[in-house]
Amino acid sequence: MGSKGLETARAKMQDAGVDPVAIDTFAHYYRLLEHGETGMIPESTITPLDMESLADVEVDDEAAAEAIRRTAVIKLNGGLGTSMGMDRAKSLLCVRRGLSFLDIIARQVLHLRKEHGADLPLIFMNSFRTSADTMAALARYEDLQVDGLPLEFLQNKVPKLLAAGLVPAAYPKNPDLEWCPPGHGDLYTALRGAGLLAQLREAGFRHVFVSNSDNLGAVPDARVAGWFAQSGAPFAIEAVRRTASDRKGGHFATRKADGRIVLRESAQTLEADKDSLADLDRHKYTSTNNLWFDLDAMTEALDARQGILGLPMIRNVKHLDPADPTTQEVIQIETAMGAAIEIFEGARTIEVGRDRFVPVKTTNDLLVLRSDIYDLGQDFVLDQSSDGVPFIELDGDFYKLVGDFDKRFPEGAPSLREARSLVIDGDVTFGKGVRVVGDVKIKAPSAERIDASAVLAADG
Incomplete structure (x- = not known):
């Protein structure tokens, strides 16, 4: 017993x-x-x-x-x-x-x-x-x-x-x-x-x-x-x-x-x-x-x-x-x-x-997977199209849940092929065709929207 x-x-x-x-x-x-x-x-x-x-x-x-x-x-x-x-x-x-x-x-x-x-x-x-x-x-x-x-x-x-x-x-x-x-x-x-x-x-x-x-x-x-x-x-x-x-x-x-x-x-x-x-x-x-x-x-x-x-x-x-x-x-x-x-x-x-090794444990990972970092071939295998995978850190208050995440990327993920990192502090919504270049950090004290086709760079 x-x-x-x-x-x-x-x-x-x-x-x-x-x-x-x-x-x-x-x-x-x-x-x-x-x-x-x-x-x-x-x-x-x-x-x-x-x-x-x-x-x-x-x-x-x-x-x-x-x-x-x-x-x-x-x-x-x-x-x-x-x-x-x-x-x-x-x-x-x-x-x-x-x-x-x-x-x-x-x-x-x-x-x-x-x-x-x-x-x-x-x-x-x-x-x-x-x-x-x-x-x-x-x-x-x-x-x-x-x-x-x-x-x-x-x-x-x-x-x-x-x-x-x-x-x-x-x-x-x-x-x-x-x-x-x-x-x-x-x-x-x-x-x-x-x-x-x-x-x-x-x-x-x-x-x-x-x-x-x-x-x-x-x-x-x-x-x-x-x-x-x-x-x-x-x-x-x-x-x-x-x-x-x-x-x-x-x-x-x-x-x-x-x-x-x-x-x-x-x-x-x-x-x-x-x-x-x-x-x-x-x-x-x-x-x-x-x-x-x-x-x-x-x-x-x-x-x-x-x-x-x-x-x-x-x-x-x-x-x-x-x-x-x-x-x-x-x-x-x-x-x-x-x-x-x-x-x-x-x-x-x-x-x-x-x-x-492309796990999706958070919406940070999901953004990378949905971006142009990967191509999906006819064999349905992910092909990495960039030299490296950028570091992503999205504000948990606005992006942690899939529903909130989707609302802020209504036109799809931005281009991340030229990015090294993207850190977002605040509530930011992305328009269609946005490009991220280098190391980008966005601090938004109030809700912001990034215009379609905008290029975000470290000095931008």
Whole structure:
């Protein structure tokens, strides 16, 4: 028997029909939490990691084609984009030429199937909040689903725990808010629970490529697939050089104790180590969340652990209702899927170009994606048309929510190809065809409008 809080949480999950292995996995982390585990990774326990670059790797074309033919694609699609004011699947957001993330992902995969003569299954890991909207949006792509395989599976859900007492939170006003996703580290538990690992192996697939649906740069690329196949690694993650916008984000390192690669997230970094976290010269690489794994290796690892991979825990403290700071503090037990890299002996990382990492987490990112920084080719792959990606910082009071953002760019995004940075402090609406050149900062004490075809420059 466990503690009263754990037994109450178990009963709640059972009543909600949560998969038994997901319940056991939650219990594993609950006990760690109960015994004071914080999931922190002190700077003193790690050393910086260096790695090879895809640009320097030779991959035989036929080997690459064969590797992609034996690859299945999974897109993480459980997010609602609530931080940007959305209440539907974030991937439904229109991003280019009237197409949503889902539209572009589907068309990328359909194009690659023709190019390589590959089945290339595309499967979405949805949440109970994104499933219906996502499946309705994908219904137009009649050839998308591969025979014998589903188009989606559902991630699990776990109870939020009151910080005081570690008992499941109750919120009759909105019972959905009593639950939270257990982080994208739930991927492996959910895949096993849905029977998909076995299905994919039986269908002859060897590798899985996983990425976020809000990263349109994460194309299931044959060259990367070929590198992974010829490496013989059981698990790998694509990395990019960190930039100023990544200072607060996670990074790769080597654990001193056993030489394993680890992925340290900001939530796992002690306050005293924040300067090291932000040091781009010390910790050079961040995760794209584009990862590859060998189906046999993943199955064996899960079997050996009775379905509980044992990823490092992330202890997230939030309010029960994220939109209401007066609600009680809760603890959300989460894991990150990239943290699985430390589970596998011989796991690898590889540096890829920034074009494979185009995440949209804020409207700052959305402005870049909608601008002329990227072209969308006939293969529906984003092609970066400028030497670099400018730094964007929009005033959160006026641009944070998608609805407010759209009102201020009614004629589309300005041209950013010649920009190094754009910082807006205040309420500014842009006319059609505005160009931003160099480093531009706009301070607007009251609402302003930039005329159509205006050129904004540092000395303008």
